[in-house]
Structure formats: C-alpha cells, structure tokens
Amino acid sequence: MNFSVSKDYIQKELVATKDKRRSISKIKTLFNLREKNEFTLDDQTWDDLQMDEVFCELDRTYSAEGEAALYTMLRNPIMDEEELKVRGKLINTFKENINLTVDLRRIFYDMIYDKKNRLIDMMESLVPAQKFKYFLYSFLGILPILIVAAVIIFKSPELMMLLMMDILLTIQIHIKEKDNINSIGLTDLRDLINAGKRISQINNNEIEAYNIRINELLKKVKSIDNATYLIKIINSFGGLLEMCSIPFLLEEITYYKVNEELMLKKGMLLELYYLVGELDALISISIYENNNKDNCSTPKFIEEISLKIKDGIHPLLKEPVANSINICRKGIVLTGTNMSGKSTFLRMVSTNILLAQTFNFALAKEYEGCFLNIVSSISPKDDITNGKSYYMAEAESILRIIKASEQEIPVFCPIDEIFRGTNPLERISSSAEILNYINKGRAICIVATHDRELSDMLKENYDFYHFSEEVDNENGLKFDYKLKRGVSKTRNAIRLLEYIGYPKEIVEKSYKRIEGIEGYI
Template sequence: MKNKFNLGEVFTITLLCLTTFSILLLFKDKVEGWYFGAALFSIIVLIFIYNNYIKRKRNKSSDYINNNLESINQKKRDFNTISKLFNLLNSKHKETNIIDDQTFNDLDMEKVFSKLDYTLSTPGEQSLYSILRTPLYDSFKYEDRKTLINLFQQDSSTRNKLQSFLYELGKQYKGDILELIYTTSDLNKHKKFLYNFMFVLSCLSLISIGFLKQYSVMFIIIIYSINMSIHYKANKNILSQVISITYLSKVLSCAKNISNMKNENLTYYNDIINTNIEKCNVILKNSRNISKAEGIDILGDYFNVFFLSQVRSYYNIIGDIEDQREYLKEIYSIIGEIDSIISISIYRNLIKDYVEPRFIDKPCFLEAKDLRNPLIENTIPNDFMVNNNGIVITGSNMAGKSTFLKTLGINSVLAHTICTCLAKDYKTSYFNIISSISPSDDITKGKSYYLAEAEAVLRIIDSLNDKVSTLCIIDEIFRGTNPLERTSASLEILRYIINKNAIPVVATHDLEIAELVGNQYSCYYFSEDVDEENGLKFDYKIKKGISPTRNAIKLLKYLKYPSIITENADERIRHLLES
C-alpha cells in the first residue's frame, strides 16, 4: 500500500499536540515544570511531523519515478546544454581517444543517448553524455563502473533513495551552472565596497528615525531610491549567475543528503563528497540565502531592494566560489556520475536481453553473437568475428550494409563506456572507435562531397597508433569520385590501414574492391530478393562471400520506369560483362 501524506494528517497530529497542550494548561498548578514539558512535547511532535513529511515526500517521488519511466525518457533534450560538460573537459585536457564529433554523429549516438537517458538532473544528463563520448581503457576504472551499475540494478532500495534526492535536485532550465563553476568570474571589488557602504547607509537611515524624527523619512526615501536603481541595474548583469547559484545550492544539498546515507557500497562516493563538502559549507549557507533573497513576498522584496540583500549576497558568495572552485567541480562530477550510472542500470533492467562485454588481452579481435541495434525495434541479430583481419561488406542498396556498420559501431561504443552490449556474447580487444559513414559536402565552404570524404578518411589514418587498436568503420569509401580512381585509392588505403594495428570494416557497392583487396580481408555480403510485382524483400542477415546480386535495375522496373530505359540498361550491363 502506498504511503500518502496530506493536510488531514498534519491537522490531526497538530490537533493532538494542541489538545495535550490544553490539558497541561488546565492542570498547570498541579504539574511542575509544565511549561518545559509542553514546549518539549510540541517540539517533538513538530519534528515528527516534519520528518514524516520529508520521508513520505521522498517515497512519493520514488513511486512517481518508477511509475513514469517512459515519460522521463521521452523528455525534451537540449544537446547544446547536455554536451557542455564534455566540451569543457575536452577543451582543457584534449583527450585523444574520445568518440569524435563525426563518429558520434555517424553512429546516431544522440538517439542512443536518448534511449539510455533516465537521468533526473542536469549534472546527470551531462555526465551520461560525457560517458558515451569517453571510452574507458583502464581495466580498474572499468570494473568499478561495472560494479556500480550492477549494484544499482540489484539494490532497488538504495537506487530509489538516491533518485529521491536527485528528483529534488531536478534540472536547471535557466542559467548555466557550468559557467559559474568552470569560468573565472570578474569580481569588481569597488562595486562590492559600494554595495556594502550603501547597506550601512540603509541601516543608518532607519536608526536616524530616533533623532531626526520626520526628517528621517527624506533620508530613507533618498537611500531607497539609490539602492533601487543599483539593485535593478546590477540584477541585469548577475541574474543568470544568481539563478545558477540557487541551483548550486540544490546540488550541494543533494550531495549532503547522499553523504548522510549509511551504505557501505557508497563509501567511495561519500568519502569524496565529505572531503569536498566541508570546504563548501559557507557556500551552501550563503547560496541558500541568495535563493531566498527575492521573490518570497512583497515585503521581502522591499527589504531586498532597500538593503541590497541579493547583490551583496552575490558578491560575498562569488568570492567563495572562486576559492573553492575545484571542490565544487568534484561534487558536481560525483552527483552527475551517480545519476548517470543509475540511468544505465535502469536501461539494463528495461531491455533485459543484454550482455556484459569481455575484454581480452589481444589486439585487433572482436567476436559477437546475435549482435543487435538498440535503435531498431525487432532488429535482426547477426554474428560477427574479426581476428587481425579486415572486413569488406558488399550488397545492394537497402540490403543492410550501413545499418550493420552502425550496429557494430554503437555496440563497440557501449561496450567501452557503459559495460553493456546488445548481444548474446561479446568478446573484444580495447579499441579506439572512429568512422566515416556520413561525410557531407558544404557549399558555404566550397567543400565537395569527395573532399569531405577524403578529409574523413585522413582523419582515420591520423588516428592510428600502436598503443590501442583502432576499429575503423567506413561506408561507401570514396563514393564521390570516378570508379577508376575510387578503386585504386580505396585499395591502397585499405592495405595501409590493415598494417597499422587496426580493423577496417568497409561497406562498398564496388565488387572489384572486394575481389582485389587481398587475403588480409574477409568478404561478407547482404542480399535481397527483388520481385517486379512485389518489390524488395530483405533478410538483413550477413553472409560469407561477395554479393552475387544486383538490384538497381530491378528496382527501377518495380517503380515502373519506362521499359526502354530498363531494357537498354540491362543490355548495356550484358555488353560490359562480356567485354
């Protein structure tokens, strides 16, 4: 039975408190120290009411989360905000083995992110995005992440309690907390002095009532007018950061709540939070004050303007934020990591049919059984294996080549980041993952499609290294140029890549590339049946060998192209094959 908390229960407990108080009042002559007893009893009851309210509120939020996972997952997402943390960290440290922008776009990873995203907070969203862009190659860190995912999968009580705190934190829809804690603020000490000086004058104007009498009114009006002008001018410049400070207060409160949980499995997180939160207690206290400074009520707003409460609080706290910036970053990172790991555990529980990858101490190896694409409902599974060799995949249009390349790439990313693959079995080396699937031309930069392709492939070549094997995924290599040069350049590039600690997996329409690439590559294909009456039928199963079929002309016939076009095209093909 669900716990429900309502005003009726509060009223009943309060009434009980008042009744007891009244009885004590009636017998006050006979009860020694009744004042103390009544006060103590009232405090105990109020504490009980408050604690019960908080507990049931959190239980209610936990029930809401568990019953509304679909709506949480289908929320609107702003990837400009979601990607900010990753972009900030990458711009500072320049990681070499990240999932770069083109690969992330090629593999539709924003859609994959949306599938995985059950986060409840802004740091959680940003952390999950960073996780998907940053493969782990450290086996100890990898095992730690996998252990936490499994913990949150199995321990629903701990997961629910953490989610209740994260639900209270929520998303930041205005302001930019990352700008607050990652960007150095320009603190104007002269303004800070001016605002404190005007505060002193505000106090003096009130004190002047005692000796200036009616003349003090003019003094108060002048000070109030000046401070009102200062307040609204300053507020325009600091409003965004004030909003972010308010959200920072919620982040710190969330961290404190988590650190108070007595759970030995969270010792690692709690130790980090406790170490850093001690340095930020002043910020937590002052940030609460600034969040209360405006918008409480009309009277409160008058006091806020008259004493410049918000502006002075801002300048007091912004200096503390500057001093404790590294501690704040650490706390923000931990809150985000907890939320993102919980999100991954929920995704696992919902899909159920997944496997944890097994990493082996061997270069250029990948073996998957019943590999599936997470973005496709009722997807067709395929087996796949490479062992120090490359793969060339041929097949007709729409037969499944590009989808398979994306399936391979997505699962490799998930294996290296969230310890999860959509397969029945998955064994792999550690890979740097890079692709060229959808390079685009840019007429505004005078860039042709072929130039975009050439740059994308060069980017792959430049990424090759001896430390970590590279999984190179290339779709329709050099489709933007003539057949003669395409075949010649493609063959040389594939021969170069295969000897550089890499696995190239290449899809192409050019059967000639498959025939000439050499014994360092294995050939696979996707096939279809084309019926001029019923159209195309695909089984989407990968097969060993080179594609024996073509479907382009048959597809034109199915679409009712003029017969003279299709017949002459067939005749031309026959002549070319005979010659």
C-alpha cells in the same frame, strides 16, 4: 530526509521510458568544458553512429546533471579494464539493490530539472567580479543602520531625509542589477548543493567513495553554500523578504561576493556537478540494462587485436535482426545493395564497442575483444562554406583513421562507401591501397562498399561478407538483414527501376549497356 515523491512511484518509474524534450546543445555543455583525451569520440564519429539518438534511448535520468554526465561518459570510453569493472560493479549494485536505487532516484527527482542548464551556462560565462561594486554596495547596505544610529545618538530628525535619499538610491540600484542577478543559475547551484548533502547522508558502502568526495567538496564550497542559502531565503514568502532586503542591498552584496568565490572554486563545483550527475547516469544505465536483460551480456577483454560479437543488435531498432562477426588479423569488406543493412551493421558493431567500453555491457549474447579507439567514416558531411568538396571532406575523414591506426591503442574503423565522391577508376585504386595500409597497422577495419572489384585487390588482407535481398514484381525489395559470407552477386538497382514503373525502354537498354561496360572497371 524529506521527499516530494513516494517510493512506490519511483519504483514504478524504473520500468518506464523517459519521454522528455531534450536540448542536446545544452546537455553537451559540460562535455565541452571538460578535458578531452586521445580516445574521446570526435564529432564526426559521434554523428556517424547516430549517438544523439542512442543517448536518448539510454537516458532515464531525472536531473540535468545526470543528462550531462551520461553524455560526457558516452563521449569518453574507458581504456582501463579495472576502472571499467568498478563502474560495471556499481551499475550491477543499482540493478540489485532497489532500495538504494529508489533512495537516490527520489533525490534526483526532487532536483530542479532545467532543460536550459543555466547552472552550467553560468559557470561557463563567469567573469571576474567587480570588487568595487561589492565594496560600494556593502557600504550602502550598512548606511541605513548608520543613519538611524546617528538620528538616535545626535537626536537629529533632519537626518531622516538622508535615509530617504539612501533608500531611493538603493531601489534604483536594485532595479538596475535585478536582471543581472536573476539571469544566473544560483538557484540551481543551491539545488545541487542540497542534493549533494542528501546523497552524502545515505549510508551505503557501494557509494562510499562518492560520499567521501562529495563531503570534501561541500566543505570547500561552504561559503558559497551559505551565500546561496541567503538568496533563497530572500526570495521566499512571495517576495516579502526581498522587499525588506532592498534598503540593505543584501542580494547585490551576496551576488558580488559569491561571484568571486565561484571564480575561485569553479573546478570544485563542476566536479560536484559531475559526481551527482554520474550517479544519476549510472542508475539510468542500470535501468536500461534491467529492461533489456535478455539482450545484454558482460564483455570479455583480451590482449589480442580481435573482436567477436555473437548475436549483436542495435539499440535503436524496435525489431532488430541479430548478427554475429568474428574479426581476427583480417579486416572485413561488406558488399550488398542500398538498404540491405550494411550501414546499420557498421553502427551496431561500433555502438556495442562503445557500450562495452563505457558501461561494461554489450547488446549481444557474447562480446569478446581488445580495447579499441573508435574512429569512423560513415557519413562525412559536405562543407561548401569552408571551401571543401565532398571528396576533400571524405579524404580528410579517412586520414583521421590512418593516423589513429599508427597509434599504440588499436583503432576500430567502420568505413561506408570509401571515396564515393570521385571516379570509379581512382576510387577503387586508392581505396585498395588505403585499406591495405590500414590493415597493416593496429586496426580492425570494416568497409562497406558497392565496388565488388575490390575483392581481388583485398583478398590477402580482408575477409568478405555481404547482405542480400530479393526483388520481384509483386513484393519489390525484400531484405532478411542477415550477414552472409562471400561477395554479393546481385545487381538489383535496374530491376528495382523496373518494379517501380520506369519505361521498359530505359530498363532494357540499361541491361544492354551494363553488359558493354562489365569488364571496364
């Protein structure tokens, strides 16, 4: 195989972070086209966990196919241990077999990286071809040959005028159809097919299953392969061949012929796209793991509804503070002031569950737990345009969790500031009943709250942890971001106002007022 890049360059790239401009809206197009299941991360959970940013952190792919496959895999966690182990084994192969990894990466490097993902756009927007055009252009394409033959046979030079008229007509057709033909992703499709061929030539037992299936698909799309090859030849040599092809409408005939084949074999082409992309994505994960091997561990899956994470960290933090948690039978209530680390902790635990169930690794010293369906309510968005208040949006968000907790697969539900959009009396009352109900189901629930009053109402079904901080007149807020047992005893909001320079009168009267309402809620 001929490569445009050296092995040494690819090998050096294995320790580099991929800094590139990504269009998430284009990357997720493949995910939008594929079937979803009951464990697919919904949009709110994806956004709650800041997964666009996590995706970019994990992404070391070269191809648009790899980006799309990596995104799709992250949206669809696996609930079968054997399937997960097979994926994990392949990731380990790519970590250990550098020659295999480099050979594949050279193929992905040579692929056209199209940030706009025109190939998927083409597949998504396919419409039935106009067969009339195909037959008409096929007739017009052969007409010049028939006219020249007639001139020779009948020795009638005057028929050359008919040939000139035919050429003028075909030029007009070519101009009219040019934008339509150039707007599709046939060039990218040709590139994908070539990549599939090159991958299938790699003789390695670990990717044999991929090679067998890729070869099967390539045989089934042979006619598309031939058609795209012809278009590639036509557009070679600086457009010279394109000029020669115009009288015979070769591009137009090929396009309308292949369009029908694309409609018939769309599923096969999308599968080929995903298989090639999946290899690129799995290598990307192997590179990420290798570069973070001191923080990675292999998860252990158990039947009991429980979760244990030792020294877990979040992938987006440059200087993360590791935290541990052991959840069994009871949920967790987190207290603490703003910015103390509650939301980051929720995301750390959730992200590690997702990584464990998609790529068989966790950013922790140890990970042990059951398979979990992740449904979150961390930052429900206000949706005024659809007539929803903040409270209504959050109520619907929590209802997703309640319904998920009633299913067979246990649900992991991180909740941040439940019902913050309503008054304290109703918020605390309804929150306590909802959280107790969720805990009765097949669920592991972690709720972060400022409402310390929930502690007495939930003590039978929940354990209590908190994050704390210090406020002084010299340093302001100081956090250690370490999880501690018990309920937070600090109230530093008023003290922070004092630190940043609020008038003394406001600060003193705030302290007096809070004494008067201390026992109200």
